[in-house]
Amino acid sequence: MKVAVIGAGTMGNGIAQVFAMQGHAVTMVDVSAAALERGLAAVQGSLARLVKKGSIAAEEAAQVTARIAVATTVDAARGAELAIEAATENPALKFEIFQQLDRACPAGVILATNTSSISITEIAAKTKRPAEVIGMHFMNPVPVMQLVEVIRGQATSDATTRTVMDLAAALGKTPVEVNDYPGFVSNRVLMPMINEAIFCVMEGVATPEAVDTVMKLGMAHPMGPLMLADLIGLDTCLAILEVLHRGLGDDKYRPCPLLRRMVAAGHLGRKSGKGFYQY
Numbered sequence: 489m490k491v492a493v494i495g496a497g498t499m500g501n502g503i504a505q506v507f508a509m510q511g512h513a514v515t516m517v518d519v520s521a522a523a524l525e526r527g528l529a530a531v532q533g534s535l536a537r538l539v540k541k542g543s544i545a546a547e548e549a550a551q552v553t554a555r556i557a558v559a560t561t562v563d564a565a566r567g568a569e570l571a572i573e574a575a576t577e578n579p580a581l582k583f584e585i586f587q588q589l590d591r592a593c594p595a596g597v598i599l600a601t602n603t604s605s606i607s608i609t610e611i612a613a614k615t616k617r618p619a620e621v622i623g624m625h626f627m628n629p630v631p632v633m634q635l636v637e638v639i640r641g642q643a644t645s646d647a648t649t650r651t652v653m654d655l656a657a658a659l660g661k662t663p664v665e666v667n668d669y670p671g672f673v674s675n676r677v678l679m680p681m682i683n684e685a686i687f688c689v690m691e692g693v694a695t696p697e698a699v700d701t702v703m704k705l706g707m708a709h710p711m712g713p714l715m716l717a718d719l720i721g722l723d724t725c726l727a728i729l730e731v732l733h734r735g736l737g738d739d740k741y742r743p744c745p746l747l748r749r750m751v752a753a754g755h756l757g758r759k760s761g762k763g764f765y766q767y
Contacts, residue, residue: 491513491515493572493574520560565589600652622640623638635674636661685700686717718763
């Protein structure tokens with residue numbers, strides 16, 4: 489299958505790698521040539537680690553890399569049988585990309601989005617093929633994490649859902665079907681927990697290290713909520729909480745003022761070198 493992945497960032501290059509490892513021809517698209525270069529380097533680094541661990545042979549790693557082409561315009565998705573958007577979590581940007589994909593891809597081609605919170609129904613409404621628009625929400629890091637949250641919009645067809653569920657399973661992932669409500673399941677459950685952990689820090693209940701230790705050792709979480717927030721990106725956490733707060737209208741989703749302050753200061757977690765921890 490020919491697959492187009494729009495966005496060469498952490499999620500986009502991970503999705504490209506997973507498809508290429510299963511033998512699919514992938515075109516990774518990004519407006520930034522530098523981002524494409526970084527994306528390919530990230531894939532090569534990930535594959536090199538797999539070779540070092542003995543999970544795959546060096547020849548296989550080279551074949552996987554060879555299956556990934558790059559392009560700087562969405563028109564490169566024209567020949568794809570599936571297009572997956574993995575751009576920044578910005579509604580206006582995603583709407584524009586889907587309008588471009590709708591023009592570039594032949595009728596019947598499935599257009600998927602890796603959004604973590606934006607309405608699939610709203611995205612689909614920007615196209616002339618809402619029945620073929622679906623959420624395909626991979627988890628970070630994509631090559632490692634098992635889950636793919638498959639989100640049906642208001643108009644997503646049964647056939648589109650079946651195809652994407654089967655495709656995710658063929659990638660070696662575990663697909664879970666959910667419906668299109670703010671935050672879906674993953675972030676509707678996760679983000680209030682992260683937000684409450686930030687309130688605990690703001691109110692002086694405990695230090696970030698203490699909060700994370702309680703959740704790791706007491707609740708068997710592999711990573712504490714504040715370290716996880718740093719990994720996700722505090723700006724992304726804030727954006728998702730705002731989607732939940734606006735979409736559900738309940739103050740229990742109100743973003744913690746400390747989270748807003750940290751994002752305003754540019755303390756975004758791992759990607760900026762500082763969040764609740766130093767990197």
